[in-house]
Amino acid sequence: MISFFRDVLRVLRLPCREQTHLLSRQLDAPLSRGEACGSRIHVLYCRSCRTFRKQIRLLRDLAGSAGRELQSAGELPEDVRRRIVKGIQANRGRDTTQES
Amino acid sequence: MELCSRVSSLCFGRSSSLGGARVVALAVARRAAVRRTDVQVDPPHDALFGMRSRRLATGRGTIAHVECVSSVPVTDADDQADSLQQSPRSAPSSAPRSTAVSAGDLTIVAAAERWVREHGDVLWRFAMARARSKEIAEEIIQETIVAAMLAFDRFSAASSEQTWLLGIASHKIADHFRQLQRTARRGESSTHDGAGIDASDMQDRFDKRGKWANPPQKWDMRGDGAAENAEMSAALRTCVDALPPSLAETVWLRDIVGMPAEDVCKALDLTATNLWTRMHRARSALRACIERTIGMRHEEVSKLKAAQPARSVGPGGQGSP
Numbered sequence A: 001m002i003s004f005f006r007d008v009l010r011v012l013r014l015p016c017r018e019q020t021h022l023l024s025r026q027l028d029a030p031l032s033r034g035e036a037c038g039s040r041i042h043v044l045y046c047r048s049c050r051t052f053r054k055q056i057r058l059l060r061d062l063a064g065s066a067g068r069e070l071q072s073a074g075e076l077p078e079d080v081r082r083r084i085v086k087g088i089q090a091n092r093g094r095d096t097t098q099e100s
Numbered sequence B: 001m002e003l004c005s006r007v008s009s010l011c012f013g014r015s016s017s018l019g020g021a022r023v024v025a026l027a028v029a030r031r032a033a034v035r036r037t038d039v040q041v042d043p044p045h046d047a048l049f050g051m052r053s054r055r056l057a058t059g060r061g062t063i064a065h066v067e068c069v070s071s072v073p074v075t076d077a078d079d080q081a082d083s084l085q086q087s088p089r090s091a092p093s094s095a096p097r098s099t100a101v102s103a104g105d106l107t108i109v110a111a112a113e114r115w116v117r118e119h120g121d122v123l124w125r126f127a128m129a130r131a132r133s134k135e136i137a138e139e140i141i142q143e144t145i146v147a148a149m150l151a152f153d154r155f156s157a158a159s160s161e162q163t164w165l166l167g168i169a170s171h172k173i174a175d176h177f178r179q180l181q182r183t184a185r186r187g188e189s190s191t192h193d194g195a196g197i198d199a200s201d202m203q204d205r206f207d208k209r210g211k212w213a214n215p216p217q218k219w220d221m222r223g224d225g226a227a228e229n230a231e232m233s234a235a236l237r238t239c240v241d242a243l244p245p246s247l248a249e250t251v252w253l254r255d256i257v258g259m260p261a262e263d264v265c266k267a268l269d270l271t272a273t274n275l276w277t278r279m280h281r282a283r284s285a286l287r288a289c290i291e292r293t294i295g296m297r298h299e300e301v302s303k304l305k306a307a308q309p310a311r312s313v314g315p316g317g318q319g320s321p
Helices: A002-013 A016-025 A033-045 A047-071 A078-099 B002-013 B046-057 B074-086 B108-131 B134-150 B161-187 B225-241 B245-256 B261-268 B272-311
Strands: B022-029 B033-040 B061-069 B098-102
Touching (some): A002 A033, A016 A033, A016 B272, A047 B108, A047 B225, A047 B272, A078 B108, B108 B161, B108 B245, B161 B245, B161 B261, B225 B245, B225 B272, B245 B261, B245 B272, B261 B272
Antiparallel strands (some): B022 B033, B022 B061, B061 B098
């Protein structure tokens, strides 16, 4: 409980620059309860950070949907696959020749 | 060392009286690609083991495939090794004079072929989406597989093969874009058309006390939501492509491919803190880039709107005074 309030107070004292770091970090890893609470309070009264949070979340969602489209972008063509496998064997052959 | 003793017991444990036997070992070194080491084995075998042990202990290589051939001439041994390379898994176990042993149950080459078979589609989509050229995507996959073969001994089971390969592919793509950027810088100096990341997008938007000096503007999402999203996706794509390669590869793996943060760290060999910092820089730059792109677009729309009444006044520009 003490650490929770300590985290809240610490985060509340942070300027907007650090708040944006936390807002971005929140998309990659969970914050501690105290940090999350402090960040949420800051966003309540800071319109710019609120806008920043909204926009980076939108960007993340757009990037995610671009990634989902990517899934249906097709398979490795058979001729390319064959060439790559042939390239692996050729590369191995070249290296073994160099070695011996 | 463990592998070395395993090899020694496999080759010599079964037939300890292998006078003049040949050991044909395919070893994969970190830097030197696939190696074949032909070793004439004469008693005492310890000399051979000592050599192999040193080699393995330096971390230079891992024996990928070992064939013990009893009392065969050099050329035969080479043929054996070649046939082994052609079909490593189908080495005749019941052959009278040859016994194939595969370390880790797969040779590097077989593993590479399996990577292409199993992860080729994912790598292809990833490379195609980033490089947007069949030739470059093919080259990137080729390089990725070769690099993976060289780094096979560093692959840790902690991350999945796909994550590992995507990480390597990501580095290769980043190298490709770095090269492109260098060429572009050499070719022309100032032909920036306003699209993509600007130097100002990478700058800090805060004052000395850390307060917003240049606060984010609300994005005016007017009109059809789907069309707006499509337009913004296109802008995002342009902006991601223009990010510094190290940031672009992080954004690709984390936000576009949707890899968990821990996997991105493993794939790109980053600490969690490094990843957060990179992602924050990338998101801030992308946000600023899109804001600028949208701002430019709105300016264009406003100009068009301002120009329209003048055109609608009448032919020949004869409007009322």
